[in-house]
Structures are given as C-alpha cells and as structure tokens.
Amino acid sequence: MIKINNLSKSFNGKPVLQNINLTIPDGKTMVIVGQSGCGKTVLLRSIIGLMHPDSGSILINNKDITKMSQSELFQVRLDFGMLFQGAALFDSMTVRENVGLALNEHTTLSREQISEKVDERLSMVGLDTIGDKYPSELSGGMKKRVGLARALIMDPKYVLYDEPTTGLDPIMSEQINKLIMDTHSQLDVTSIIVTHDMHSAFTVGDIIAMIVDGRVIFCGTVDEFQSSDHEYVKRFAVLQFGAS
Amino acid sequence: MINHWIGKKILTFFMEVGRLWRLFILLIIATRYLFGRMDLVLKQMRVIGVNSLPLISVVSIFTGAVTAWQAVYQFNGVMPEGMTIDFLGAAVNAAILIELSPVLAGIVIAGRVGASIAAELGTMKVTEQIDALETLAIDPIRYLAGPRFVAGWTMMPVLVIYSNIIAHLGAFVVSKFLIGVSSATFFGSIQRYFSVYNVYSGLIKAFIFGGGTALIGCSIGFNTEGGAEGVGKSTIKAFVFSSAFILIADYILAMILF
Numbered sequence: 001m002i003k004i005n006n007l008s009k010s011f012n013g014k015p016v017l018q019n020i021n022l023t024i025p026d027g028k029t030m031v032i033v034g035q036s037g038c039g040k041t042v043l044l045r046s047i048i049g050l051m052h053p054d055s056g057s058i059l060i061n062n063k064d065i066t067k068m069s070q071s072e073l074f075q076v077r078l079d080f081g082m083l084f085q086g087a088a089l090f091d092s093m094t095v096r097e098n099v100g101l102a103l104n105e106h107t108t109l110s111r112e113q114i115s116e117k118v119d120e121r122l123s124m125v126g127l128d129t130i131g132d133k134y135p136s137e138l139s140g141g142m143k144k145r146v147g148l149a150r151a152l153i154m155d156p157k158y159v160l161y162d163e164p165t166t167g168l169d170p171i172m173s174e175q176i177n178k179l180i181m182d183t184h185s186q187l188d189v190t191s192i193i194v195t196h197d198m199h200s201a202f203t204v205g206d207i208i209a210m211i212v213d214g215r216v217i218f219c220g221t222v223d224e225f226q227s228s229d230h231e232y233v234k235r236f237a238v239l240q241f242g243a244s
Numbered sequence: 245m246i247n248h249w250i251g252k253k254i255l256t257f258f259m260e261v262g263r264l265w266r267l268f269i270l271l272i273i274a275t276r277y278l279f280g281r282m283d284l285v286l287k288q289m290r291v292i293g294v295n296s297l298p299l300i301s302v303v304s305i306f307t308g309a310v311t312a313w314q315a316v317y318q319f320n321g322v323m324p325e326g327m328t329i330d331f332l333g334a335a336v337n338a339a340i341l342i343e344l345s346p347v348l349a350g351i352v353i354a355g356r357v358g359a360s361i362a363a364e365l366g367t368m369k370v371t372e373q374i375d376a377l378e379t380l381a382i383d384p385i386r387y388l389a390g391p392r393f394v395a396g397w398t399m400m401p402v403l404v405i406y407s408n409i410i411a412h413l414g415a416f417v418v419s420k421f422l423i424g425v426s427s428a429t430f431f432g433s434i435q436r437y438f439s440v441y442n443v444y445s446g447l448i449k450a451f452i453f454g455g456g457t458a459l460i461g462c463s464i465g466f467n468t469e470g471g472a473e474g475v476g477k478s479t480i481k482a483f484v485f486s487s488a489f490i491l492i493a494d495y496i497l498a499m500i501l502f
Binding site: 074150 | 375378380
C-alpha cells in the first residue's frame with residue numbers, strides 16, 4: 001500500500017502541493033487528474049523519490065521513503081516501474097538494451113535469460129520485432145510501449161504512469177489504455193496514473209483523485225466521480241468530453 | 245544593484261565549487277564499483293582517448309613544428325648561430341614535455357570531451373533519461389559519470405605521451421628540412437639535456453587536467469536545465485570552465501613542480 005500523508009512541496013516559495021493525503025490500496029489503479037501545472041507530476045515524482053517534499057511522508061509498505069538514504073531508496077525503487085511522459089528511452093541504446101538494462105544491472109541472469117525476458121516483455125506490448133532499432137527510429141506510441149516494457153522488466157509491484165496517452169492519436173491512446181489494463185490484470189500491480197485525459201481515467205481507473213492548485217479536492221471511485229456534485233469536478237469532466 | 249549582482253555571482257561560484265567537490269567525492273567512492281564494470285570504462289576510454297587521436301595528432305604536429313621554428317627566431321640575436329642549432333632539440337623537447345603537450349592536449353580535450361560530456365549528460369537530463377535511470381534503481385553518478393571520470397583521468401596522460409611523440413616529430417621535420425639541423429644534432433641535443441622529471445611533470449599535469457575536465461563536464465551536464473537552450477549553454481560553460489581550470493591549474497602546478 002502507498003500512503004501519502006500531509007505532503008507539501010513548493011518551488012521558489014510558490015506552493016505546488018499542499019497537504020496532500022492519499023491512500024492507494026494494493027492491486028488498485030489510482031488515476032490522478034487535474035489541469036496542467038496543478039502538481040500531478042510533482043506528486044508522482046515524489047512517490048518514487050525523484051523529488052524530495054518539503055514536509056509530509058510517503059509510506060511504501062509502511063516505510064517512509066522521504067527519510068530513506070540513497071541506497072535504501074534504490075532498494076525500494078526495485079519494486080517500482082515508471083513510464084515517463086516522453087518515454088525517456090536511452091537514445092544511445094537499442095530497444096533491447098533499453099528494456100534489458102535493469103536486468104543487466106541488478107540480476108545475475110545470463111545473457112540468454114535476459115534476452116528471453118526482454119522478448120517476453122516486448123511481445124507483451126506488441127513490439128517483438130523492433131529489438132534492434134534505436135529510439136530515434138520509433139513513433140511516439142512505440143516509444144511509450146517500449147517505455148512500458150522497460151518499466152515492467154523487473155516485475156514491479158507498483159507502476160507509475162506520467163501522462164501515458166498525451167500526444168497520441170485516439171487509436172494509439174486506446175491501445176495504451178488496454179496495455180495498462182492488461183498489465184494490471186496479468187502482473188497484479190498497483191498503478192498510479194497521472195493524466196488529464198478523462199476518457200483514459202474512466203477506462204483504466206479504480207479510484208480517481210483530482211488535484212486543483214496543489215490540493216486534493218476529490219478522491220473516490222469512478223462512479224462517485226461521475227456522479228459528484230462538486231462544481232469543479234463536473235466542469236472538468238464535461239469540458240473534457242464536450243458539453244453533453 | 246551592482247552589489248547584489250556581484251553577491252549573486254560569488255554565491256553561484258561557490259555553489260558550483262561545492263557541487264564539484266560533492267561530485268568528486270561521490271566519484272571517488274564510485275570508482276570502487278567500477279572495477280566490476282570495466283565494460284563501461286573501456287567504452288568511455290575509447291570515446292575520450294582513441295577518438296581524440298586524430299585531433300591530438302593535428303594539434304601536436306603543428307605545435308611541434310611551430311615551436312622549432314619560433315625557437316630559432318627567438319634564439320637569433322641572443323645566442324651565437326651555432327649554439328642555436330645545438331640547443332634547438334633540447335629547447336623544443338623541454339617546451340613540449342613540460343608545457344605545450346599537456347596544456348594544448350588539455351584544451352583540445354576540454355573542447356572535444358568536456359563539452360561533449362556536458363552536452364550528452366545535459367540532453368539526458370532535460371529528456372528525463374537520468375530520472376529514468378534513477379527509477380530503474382541505477383545510480384547515474386556510478387553509471388554515467390564514474391566511467392567518464394576514470395576514462396578522463398587515465399586517458400589524458402596516454403594522450404599526452406602520444407602528443408609528445410607527434411610534437412617531437414613535427415619539430416624534427418621542420419628542424420631538419422626547413423632549418424637545416426641534422427638528425428644527429430637534433431636528437432643529440434635532446435639526449436644531452438633530457439630530464440625524466442620533465443616527462444613526469446607533464447604527465448602529472450595531464451592526469452589532473454583529464455580528471456578535472458571530465459568532472460566539470462559531468463557536473464555541468466547533471467545540472468542542465470531549460471531544454472535545448474540549456475544544453476547549448478551547458479556545452480559552452482563546460483568548455484569555458486574546463487579551459488579556465490586547465491590554465492589556472494597549470495600555473496599552480498608550475499609553482500609546485502618547478
């Protein structure tokens with residue numbers, strides 16, 4: 001379980017996250033929605049320790065990562081996978097090297113075993129024929145799928161997605177949504193997805209949290225979100241799908 | 245207003261120095277881990293060392309050539325003509341070993357390697373590749389900076405030895421074919437006044453220049469911000485800082501070594 005308590009973060013005196021309290025139960029998919037610049041990505045990056053909060057705690061299985069040393073944090077990160085908004089593939093490496101890097105660094109698996117696992121993950125994201133290509137030769141959707149294969153290579157317990165469908169066409173967005181759901185069901189992971197794509201949020205989410213100006217203004221199930229009376233929540237959902 | 249500006253610049257300078265020291269200490273710790281990852285180090289040794297050979301060759305051969313030519317010009321009127329010829333090899337040898345090869349090779353490496361390390365790591369920083377490494381529980385200092393630092397440290401003395409040889413070759417060709425010094429006179433002069441200490445001092449300089457250039461490139465690369473423009477700024481900054489470091493360190497080392 002991931003438990004976030006009173007988390008606050010500011011940049012140059014400007015508060016970005018203010019007293020965030022969230023609980024993500026094991027095996028669930030939480031979607032964090034909100035306007036661009038509301039602090040969603042800062043929250044996601046704080047959860048994996050890429051940013052250090054000013055105050056508050058982030059408990060991963062009851063261990064506070066905000067108080068951990070660098071080596072303890074690296075140990076916790078072995079349980080995480082993260083898909084970045086721009087995929088963040090290592091452009092000097094082939095797809096196969098990108099996906100297999102963590103196995104190379106953290107396990108004693110043989111080259112053949114690593115290759116087998118990489119093939120398995122690439123096949124899972126539907127890209128089993130592009131292992132020798134470089135990221136610059138791939139489309140945006142392919143990069144995201146390779147990024148997902150890389151995030152899943154260590155069989156993580158938690159998978160974080162930063163804007164997984166942003167910048168993709170509707171067909172590719174649908175494929176990514178399906179991949180997120182398949183990953184969830186096949187690997188039994190806990191997922192946190194940051195997005196402002198409400199269609200994606202309703203498709204893949206179990207719980208939706210909405211952040212406005214660094215504060216959580218709503219947290220509940222998809223049904224609760226859709227039937228919410230909160231003015232901002234209603235407006236956000238309606239504007240996303242067009243007035244209806 | 246001016247006081248504020250000066251204060252800000254001084255603060256920035258000390259922050260940069262602090263970052264460099266912190267990274268230096270972390271890199272020293274990281275070298276222990278690199279004994280098991282010679283593949284990463286060898287790759288960087290090829291990039292920093294082998295791939296710099298063509299540029300070092302061009303710079304060194306002309307440095308040697310112009311040193312011989314200028315030496316004759318500067319000795320004229322100061323020394324009798326015969327003595328100029330007798331001392332040419334020794335003068336060129338000392339200048340190349342102590343100063344020219346380490347400093348010029350250092351500046352070349354600052355431009356070619358220091359700037360490229362900053363650009364490469366800076367691009368990785370702004371495209372979240374360094375964050376991605378961290379999420380994979382891979383320490384970027386160990387994985388990215390460590391091999392570059394060790395390669396810079398170890399390859400620079402090798403490049404300076406190579407530069408010494410090529411620069412002597414350039415000086416010899418000019419001395420023999422344009423100035424008219426015989427091979428026996430040129431090499432005899434070098435042999436008579438040769439000092440191993442000159443070689444060592446040049447290599448000590450190279451060792452420090454190489455490590456410093458890689459360290460500066462890594463530190464600036466890791467702290468890059470602001471997209472493509474930020475990468476451009478970091479590239480220039482790495483070259484300027486590395487070059488300044490080499491020239492200042494050269495002066496300090498000259499005071500210590502001679």
